[in-house]
Amino acid sequence: MELTGAQIMVESLKQEKVEAIFGLPGGVILPTFDVLYDSGLRFILVRHEQGASHMADGYARATGRPGVCMVTSGPGATNTVTGLATAYMDSVPMVCITGQVATTVIGSDAFQEADTIGITRSVTKHNYLVKEVRDLARIVKEAFYIASTGRPGPVLIDFPVDVSRAKTEFVYPKEVSIRGYKPTLAGHPKQIEKAAEMILEAKRPVLYVGGGCIASGAAAELTEFARKTGIPVTTTVLGLGSFPETDPLSLRMLGMHGTHYANYSVQGSDLLIAVGARFDDRVTGKVSLFAPKARIIHIDIDPSSISKTIPVHCPIVGDVKHILRALTGRVKKLEIGEWTAQIEEWKKKHPLKYDPSGDVVRQQYVIDKIGELTNHEAVVTTGVGQHQMWTAQWYRFQNPRSMITSGGLGTMGYGFPAAIGAKIGRPKETVFCIDGDGSFQMTLTELATAVYYKIPVKVVIMDNAHHGMVRQWQELFYNRRYSGSELGPSNPDFSKLAQAYGALGIRVEKKAEVVPALEKALQCDGPVVLHMVVAKEDNVYPMVPTGHALDQVMDMA
Amino acid sequence: MKHTISVLVENHFGVLAHVAGLFSARGFNIDSLAVGETEDPTVSRMTIIAQGDDRTIEQITKQLNKLIDVIKVQDLTEEEKISRELVLIKAQTGAQNRSEVLQIVNTFRAKVVDVNPHSITVEVTGNEEKIDAILELLRPFGIKEVVRTGTIALSRKSELNLKGPKEAPEAKVEKPEKKITGKKK
Ligand SMILES: Cc1ncc(C[n+]2csc(CCOP(=O)(O)OP(=O)(O)O)c2C)c(N)n1
Numbered sequence: 001m002e003l004t005g006a007q008i009m010v011e012s013l014k015q016e017k018v019e020a021i022f023g024l025p026g027g028v029i030l031p032t033f034d035v036l037y038d039s040g041l042r043f044i045l046v047r048h049e050q051g052a053s054h055m056a057d058g059y060a061r062a063t064g065r066p067g068v069c070m071v072t073s074g075p076g077a078t079n080t081v082t083g084l085a086t087a088y089m090d091s092v093p094m095v096c097i098t099g100q101v102a103t104t105v106i107g108s109d110a111f112q113e114a115d116t117i118g119i120t121r122s123v124t125k126h127n128y129l130v131k132e133v134r135d136l137a138r139i140v141k142e143a144f145y146i147a148s149t150g151r152p153g154p155v156l157i158d159f160p161v162d163v164s165r166a167k168t169e170f171v172y173p174k175e176v177s178i179r180g181y182k183p184t185l186a187g188h189p190k191q192i193e194k195a196a197e198m199i200l201e202a203k204r205p206v207l208y209v210g211g212g213c214i215a216s217g218a219a220a221e222l223t224e225f226a227r228k229t230g231i232p233v234t235t236t237v238l239g240l241g242s243f244p245e246t247d248p249l250s251l252r253m254l255g256m257h258g259t260h261y262a263n264y265s266v267q268g269s270d271l272l273i274a275v276g277a278r279f280d281d282r283v284t285g286k287v288s289l290f291a292p293k294a295r296i297i298h299i300d301i302d303p304s305s306i307s308k309t310i311p312v313h314c315p316i317v318g319d320v321k322h323i324l325r326a327l328t329g330r331v332k333k334l335e336i337g338e339w340t341a342q343i344e345e346w347k348k349k350h351p352l353k354y355d356p357s358g359d360v361v362r363q364q365y366v367i368d369k370i371g372e373l374t375n376h377e378a379v380v381t382t383g384v385g386q387h388q389m390w391t392a393q394w395y396r397f398q399n400p401r402s403m404i405t406s407g408g409l410g411t412m413g414y415g416f417p418a419a420i421g422a423k424i425g426r427p428k429e430t431v432f433c434i435d436g437d438g439s440f441q442m443t444l445t446e447l448a449t450a451v452y453y454k455i456p457v458k459v460v461i462m463d464n465a466h467h468g469m470v471r472q473w474q475e476l477f478y479n480r481r482y483s484g485s486e487l488g489p490s491n492p493d494f495s496k497l498a499q500a501y502g503a504l505g506i507r508v509e510k511k512a513e514v515v516p517a518l519e520k521a522l523q524c525d526g527p528v529v530l531h532m533v534v535a536k537e538d539n540v541y542p543m544v545p546t547g548h549a550l551d552q553v554m555d556m557a
Numbered sequence: 558m559k560h561t562i563s564v565l566v567e568n569h570f571g572v573l574a575h576v577a578g579l580f581s582a583r584g585f586n587i588d589s590l591a592v593g594e595t596e597d598p599t600v601s602r603m604t605i606i607a608q609g610d611d612r613t614i615e616q617i618t619k620q621l622n623k624l625i626d627v628i629k630v631q632d633l634t635e636e637e638k639i640s641r642e643l644v645l646i647k648a649q650t651g652a653q654n655r656s657e658v659l660q661i662v663n664t665f666r667a668k669v670v671d672v673n674p675h676s677i678t679v680e681v682t683g684n685e686e687k688i689d690a691i692l693e694l695l696r697p698f699g700i701k702e703v704v705r706t707g708t709i710a711l712s713r714k715s716e717l718n719l720k721g722p723k724e725a726p727e728a729k730v731e732k733p734e735k736k737i738t739g740k741k742k
Contacts, residue, residue, distance in 0.1 A: 121575060122582045126625040129571065146625060179719065180567065180628040304619035307612070 005133045005164040006031040009097065010039045012140035015172045018068050020044055020059065020424050022052035026072025027112060028161035029099030036070075044424065044453060047445040049076050051417040053083020054443065057092050057154075058418030061404045062379055063425035064217065066093040066147045073099040074112030077158075078119065082411060084154045085123040089408025090238060091215055093152035095143050096124075102162040103131055116158045125153030133166040138173050145176040150183030151302040152215055183301060187318035187326065195273075195297045195314050196330035202271035204293075204339045205231045208254065208283075211238030211407065212276015212300060218321035219243065219400040222275065225328045230336060232343055234262040236277055237388075238407040241397040246376070251343070252352075255283040256544050257389040260350035263542075263550040265343055266291050274298045274312070276320045278305045280408070281546075289549035299323050350542075352393050353556070359510050361534045363387055363462045366514055367394040370432060370460070373518055378430040379404060379422050383415040383439020385469035387462040389540045391434045413442025419457040420450055430458070430522065437463040437491055447501040450527040458521045460530045461494050464538070472539045476554075488536070498529035507531045559588065560614045561640060561710050563717055564603040564621055565628040568594060572626045576603065579624065585609065585617050589642075589707030600628065600719070604640075604709045631717045633710050640710035643682045645670070646692065649699030650677045658698060665691045676701055684708075 003011065009032050013021065020042045025033040036043055046052040049071045056067030071080055077098040087094045101110040117129050126146050128139045136159075143155040199205065213222055219242045226233050226249050233243045234251040245252055254262035263285075266272065272294040277283070284290040287309055298305075298312040299320055306315040316323050354364040367390055370378070376396045381404040382388040388405055397403050404422055406414040419433035440461050450457055462468075465488030474482050495505030504524050508517045508531065521528040542553045566572045573592060580587050588606040595602045607617060614632065621630045633640075650658050655677065662669055662679050665687065671678035681691055685708060692703070 117571060118574065121578050131570070178625060181625045302623070304616065304623055306619075308616060 001170070002167040003170040004031065004035075004167050005130070005136055005159070006035045008133070008136050008168070008170050009140065009159065009164065010035045010041065011170060012137055012172060013041060013068065014039070016066075016140070016144045021068045021070050022046055022055040022059075022421065023070035024049055024052060024072070024076060026076050026099060028101055029070065029072045029076070029159070029164075031161065031164040032070070032097075032099070032159070044420075044449065046417070047448050048443065049079035050082050050413065051443055051446045051449065053080040053094070053096065054086065054411075054414050054417035055421030055424070056094050056096070057083060057087045057414075058381060058404055058421030059425040060087070060092050060094055060421075061418070062401055062422035064401065065425070066095050066144055067421060068095050068097070070097040071099070072112065073101055073116070074114045077114055077116040081119060081123060084120055084156065086406050086409045086411040086414055087154040088123045088125065090211060090406065091152050092154065093147040094154035095147050096154060096156045098156060098158050100129070100158045100160040103160045104162065106160065116156070120156050123154070124156045127156040127158065129158045130160065130163050133163050133168045136163065136168075137170060141173045142176055142178060146178070146181060150181070151212075184317050185301075185319040185322055187299070187316040187323040191314060191316045192323060192326045192330070195316060196327055198271060198295060198297060198314060199229065199231075199273070199327070199331050200334070202334065203336060204269045205229075205271040205273065205334065205336065206251070206265050206269040207231050207233040207273045207275060208236075208266065208277055209233060209239040209242050209275045210236045210277025213239055213242040213320050214276075214400045216276060216301070216320035217400075218276075218324055221321050221324040221328065225324050225331070228328055229331050229334050230340070231273070231334065232265060232340065234258070234265065236280070236283055236407065237392050237403070237405060239277065240392060240403040241400045244398045245396040246398065253392050254550070256285070256546075257393065257540050257542065258544075258550075259352060259393075260542055260553055260555070261343055261346035263544065263553060264346050266294075267549065267551040268342070269294045272296045274300070275324070276300060279308070279310045281309075284310065285544050285550040285552075286547055350555070355556075359512070361508060361511050361514060361532055362538060363390045363464070363532075363534050364394050365511065366460065366462070366532055366534070367391055367434060369515055369518060370434070371395045373515070373522060374430055374432070378402065378432050379426060381405065381415040381419040381422060381431070381433045383435045384410045384412045385436045385439060385467065386464070386472060386538070386540045387434055387436045387439075387468070389469075412436070412439040414439070416440060416443050416457075416459060417446050419459070420446060420455050423455050423457050433457055433459045435459060435461050436468060437461055437465065437487055437494075438467045440494070444497070447498060447503060447527070447529075451502040454526055456524065456526050456528075458524075458528045458530070460532060462532050462534050463491055463494065464534050465491060465536050468538075469540070471537070475537070475539065476545070494529055494531035498527075503527040503529055505529045505531065507533070509533045558608070558610070559634075560607050560609065561633040561638065561708065562605045562607060562614075562618065562621070563631045563633050563710060563712070564605060565595070565717060565719070566601050566603060567626040567628065568599050568601040569626070572601070575624055575626060576621065579620055580607075580617075583616070583620060585613065589705070591707035591709045597719070604707070606708050628719065629717055631712070631715075633712055636715070637713040638710050639713060640684050640708050641682055642685060642688055642708045643680065643706045644688050644692075645678060645680055645704045646695060646700060647676050647678045647702040648695045649675065649701055651675065654698060658695065661691065661694050667691060
């Protein structure tokens with residue numbers, strides 16, 4: 001039977017077992033929305049397309065399945081660009097469908113025309129302009145395949161309105177064959193052999209684990225490998241949850257706001273095993289001084305990540321899960337007692353700490369308590385800034401896909417819509433968004449979405465009356481000249497704002513009120529906003545200032 | 558150092574923009590880029606001449622390989638290869654110096670493709686050195702306009718075709734510290 005392009009699009013999404021589509025309609029995508037109307041597919045109407053793109057991203061990070069968003073041409077498409085860039089930087093599988101003006105008028109500056117393909121080229125893993133309806137089913141199939149295999153990433157399909165009306169026979173392809181795209185999965189046996197030898201020889205080894213471990217679904221394999229060998233584990237912010245942070249082998253997070261002991265361990269190591277991590281500058285500090293005594297093994301599915309910023313001694317291109325399994329079979333418990341004793345000493349001497357005194361609410365305390373009350377097993381999303389780093393430091397993640405944060409692009413406003421997407425993907429789990437007052441105000445319009453669809457996310461807004469992280473840098477490096485970082489006088493009462501939207505809103509001003517408020521939030525079965533009025537001028541420590549080696553750490557007195 | 562990179566890509570809309578966009582987004586410099594259909598009409602071949610140290614070129618080849626529409630990448634720099642460029646040069650000539658120009662043209666086995674009272678247009682094919690040499694010799698007469706196709710190149714030994722894997726990470730990982738040269742089968 002012949003179907004229209006719009007019908008083919010919707011049928012194809014069903015074939016891909018899409019559970020939810022996040023989006024907002026407009027002129028040229030109306031034929032598709034019309035089919036969507038009674039398709040049985042779940043559609044979540046957002047209030048701004050950036051929200052749709054972050055929701056699709058949050059859904060994808062929480063579930064491992066591609067998130068889908070659908071928007072109109074022109075402004076609808078451009079509003080998703082931040083979301084695409086966020087997902088691209090953190091390798092998140094997403095399919096974004098944008099309406100486009102008719103093929104007959106493309107290039108004529110038609111109403112709501114934008115060169116979406118051109119604009120999104122550098123923030124997508126791949127993008128397609130559908131020119132013929134007969135290509136559509138294949139393109140959708142390929143888009144999902146490309147988004148979710150290899151190093152995952154967002155794929156965009158630009159869908160002109162005339163193609164959505166044209167008809168053709170619908171056959172959904174069973175297989176994908178793209179001659180230019182064949183990701184390597186199994187690592188090269190010789191390299192694995194060489195790595196195993198290096199591991200067995202190591203005296204001061206460290207595992208440095210990134211988001212690739214979670215994307216590969218390899219948390220269990222990592223844990224097995226680390227426990228079998230006894231090698232301590234540090235993670236990046238995106239790697240949090242790939243290894244239980246309460247495990248004695250955990251060094252917690254490394255990098256600019258990592259623990260002393262993670263950073264000292266990396267600097268002192270003679271073997272660094274990088275697992276699905278890409279040596280980001282927030283992790284390495286000054287590149288030329290990074291891990292100066294270490295030989296490096298680098299396991300990554302993306303060959304272009306290897307030796308990009310730091311030359312490595314033993315690269316293994318392939319899927320982390322495959323490779324860790326192969327390595328585990330070739331190693332044994334290492335005799336590294338001296339090394340672990342040294343690390344224990346660092347741990348004792350330099351624990352993470354904060355000033356617990358007084359009545360004032362401190363973010364570290366709130367996050368610590370959220371961790372306790374949720375048994376460290378909630379799904380947590382964040383905005384970007386101090387609260388994000390404190391969440392990374394104080395929640396103590398246990399499970400993969402539980403820390404959902406914009407690590408690579410650092411997108412303020414990501415946390416709240418991502419929490420909605422995550423909750424839709426994992427409805428049985430408690431989902432917290434720990435947000436900054438600045439970050440939250442970038443996408444708070446989605447309160448309407450959360451209330452309308454009754455998505456019970458728990459938003460904790462840390463109101464320090466500032467763009468706190470910016471203020472911290474200005475305090476430390478710009479003579480306390482707080483240029484453009486003060487929010488205080490203009491912040492609304494977020495609890496009242498939440499109430500206006502129909503959510504539960506609670507305002508907390510004293511430390512003693514924190515736990516009762518969190519308990520109330522946990523009992524509530526609708527969206528909740530906790531407005532935490534917190535210390536205004538707290539700084540995130542430890543801190544390795546830019547341009548310094550990882551062991552040149554600043555800390556509070 | 559100058560590198561010659563040969564790239565097989567899908568012969569469809571948008572691919573050139575994708576490749577060019579990659580170079581600009583990552584701050585790589587292109588000297589020239591020549592593109593055209595191959596023996597297989599669904600495939601185009603690009604010859605890219607790019608500058609960079611070994612690390613940069615390694616990143617360029619890896620990033621090119623990452624593009625979905627790129628089928629294969631080969632660095633021909635150290636391969637035995639044939640490279641050619643075609644150039645049209647419009648040189649200023651009058652009756653008094655035309656014969657001198659023609660002499661140069663003959664020495665280089667170039668072709669005169671147009672003559673008028675004030676200028677002569679010459680077509681030259683060759684490798685970069687030959688082209689640079691003739692340009693140098695014609696410069697004193699006054700060059701009015703030059704157009705170059707950019708270098709195209711083929712390896713003498715290996716064929717870059719659709720057979721075999723897109724990239725050979727094995728080959729790469731065995732000699733990690735060396736830069737990637739041509740992928741030999
Ligand atoms: C969209 C965007 N704009 C600007 C920045 C730069 N930036 C980084 S952190 C920060 C302040 C964040 O403030 P807030 O959300 O209140 O979090 P806090 O640091 O106070 O915890 C800013 C402006 C950014 N990361 N993202």
